[in-house]
Amino acid sequence: MFKKILVANRGAIAARIIRTLKNMNIAVVAIYSEADQHLPYLKLADETYELKGSIAKDTYLNQDRIIEIVKMSGVDGVHPGYGFLAENSEFSKRLEEMGVKFIGPSTKWINLMADKNQARQIMANYSMPLGKGSSILPDDEEEVKKIAAEIGYPVLVKPANGGGGIGMLPVYEESKLISTVERAKNTSEKYFSDSNVYLESYFEDPRHIEFQILADAEGNVIHLYERDCSIQRRHQKIIEESPAPNISFKEIEKIGEQVQQSIQQIGYDNVGTVELLRGKDGNYSFLEMNTRLQVEHAVTEEIIGIDLVKAQIESAAKIPLRQTSRQN
Incomplete structure (x- = not known):
């Protein structure tokens, strides 16, 4: 210790x-x-x-x-x-x-998960639920249009190294695509010093569900259930709650186990949060992974009854995980 x-x-x-x-x-x-x-x-x-x-x-x-x-x-x-x-x-x-x-996690994971497009590509190889998306968009406008058509409208233009919803812009028709991509690139360059953007399927009125992950140096991973952060303004979270309203515990357990298995397979080694979008059809899509303790960690602590900061420190000290479960 x-x-x-x-x-x-x-x-x-x-x-x-x-x-x-x-x-x-x-x-x-x-x-x-x-x-x-x-x-x-x-x-x-x-x-x-x-x-x-x-x-x-x-x-x-x-x-x-x-x-x-x-x-x-x-x-x-x-x-x-x-x-x-x-x-x-x-x-x-x-x-x-x-x-x-x-x-916190090793430098490798901080680097790999910082690039959202790269994180999507990694997760796609490890059974993480994932909606349609692209790699970094090329400069060729016709190729960009072709990529968007293959994904299917509406699409969302996203900065590869962004955060906080900045530069994320929906596009509903091809005639607006190129101008929107340029706007997103300019915003991304201004805020993140990186103009790279990519496309994802746009979920209209989605639920935003995130899973608290805890891993150790020996490759063990547990998920500490969900936080629902669907109530947002301009892609900024306003309310975090758990359990997620009107989603069955059976569904949460199923998707949580899938997230846990994916994170275990990649070899992650400390606290993290996997963010997902849930469409109206009940299907989930990986959004991003945050490689840090989040502001809203206390919501999970109230549900699970453990000290996440202590768990982080123990994991960093190479103490193996202890299984936990949701409190009644």
Whole structure:
């Protein structure tokens, strides 16, 4: 087990992680910006270090300064929380090269799942339910039209390295396809510094169901059931609930087992969330996989009755999974 862990985050998630670390008798190193120096959770830490500056790139995104603190404090693990550096493969790789454990999935999985189109292609090889889609769209407009026709309208144009629903645009007819693809490319380049986009079948009025996954270093995987995040505004989740309303437990168990088997086959090794769309016909399609603890992890904790942060840390420490089940 870890002796000392640095929490590379702030606010609610930093406080959340620190509570678990204290319960596990693991020493805590906290970092803070000038603006955060009076936040109450810092008093719970065994050591605190200041990040000079007031904006994210100088503080919680400043890899060089955080790694300097890692060296000074002598920690053997870093928990990134969510946001900031939680899915930054460069950061996790730098820690690994120092012999310090990044508490999350291995760098390989952060890289592979960051590209949504690449993630779809991987999952297609491992029995994950998947709607029709394309690879990265070429520049040839006629070829793009041909690809869309093969998928069937309506289609959804999506940034390959996007997130938060930014740049996702539906297309209902061929006459609007090329102009919409160009709009999506421009948006993707602006927000993600990557203009690559691809096409998926567009699910109208879908349910958005995500499965919490927990895996260990030995290849064991369990799913911790579903969260329904269908209530959204501009592709941003507003409400997360579990169990998913008006979907039978039998159906959830069936699709959950399928997701679990797929993730086990690829060799994933820590906490993750598999997001799926459920069409009106009851069919599911893989959307993406998030390689981090999510903001909404507490919904699952209430249903399952386990501490997901603790489970993450135990998995990172190569402690095998213990089976769990939904509470009554």
